[in-house]
Amino acid sequence: MINWIHSDTYIEIIPPVEFSYEQCLVFLRRSDLELMYQIQENDILQVVSVDSENLLIKISYSPHRLRIDFLTKVPSITQRQKIASYIWGLFDFNQNLTAFYEMASQEVMLQPLIEKYYGLRIIGIPDLFEAVTWAIMGQQINLKFAYLLKRRFVEHYGERVSHDGKDYWIYPSFHTIASLETSDLRKLQFSTSKASYIIGFAKLMREGEITKEELLRLKPQQMKETLLQVKGIGHWTADYVLMKCFHIPTAFPIADAGLHQAIQKRLGFNQKPTIGEVKEISKNWNGWQAYVTFYLWRSLYD
DNA sequence: TGCCAGGAATTGC
């Protein structure tokens, strides 16, 4: 399934045809406050944790292949395999976008987007704890402030790897966060509810009551229902996690403020569409709601 | 200053 080649010191991954590294970079550059990776020139640098080891990798692109270099330590073959698989998932390479483009080319609102952003893929958040807690941070606040919260969260409770005078971060572990009090996160300007949702979810993961592996066994509908049981996870968050962590193409955060803003802009509405209108507008998106949403989000930062 | 932001829980029917 994963199309890759490895030598002793690097990996090469052959992406599917419908892929634009450049478009993915545009997405990755969307916030100056992001600290989970760094973009230098056209390379992506980030730390990945594999078999309890933190490895700094550099992702670069030359036509028809992604290259992964290991900057701190050359990993074992098993680790290299895991990294290849991680990258494969990060760019959602398992998805064949042909049917999405076919559908979208029939939709007046979407046709220009798939032309402009051709090859853009949903960039995932493979780590479940990160996906869920990042979504919670983003609930009902503007994105700038959400990034600020994440930054403080990571800088306080994450792990730092320094290399060549620059810092790279590993997202806080649920073990660390599970032992916090809400007052700790309040100091970072988390609201009381966000703080307790995040710590509560960390405890669920620490106790093994929720794992990515177990969720992966479920069908999307059951997966969503399981997530909805968690305090702090509503429909929006569950769909966001299905989309970003589990690559479910039908996941659809239908009440999303950014989605509504993008639709309003594209259709020239005077106000944001109602949920009923979004349902009507999206009636032909079956199977690709997550991709449509992602492309519409993308359209907001042109 | 008031409205808004990549909402969720609670309550009432």
Next chain:
DNA sequence: GCAATTCATGGC
């Protein structure tokens, strides 16, 4: 199941 209400906190 669906709507209205309350909560929470900074950005612009």
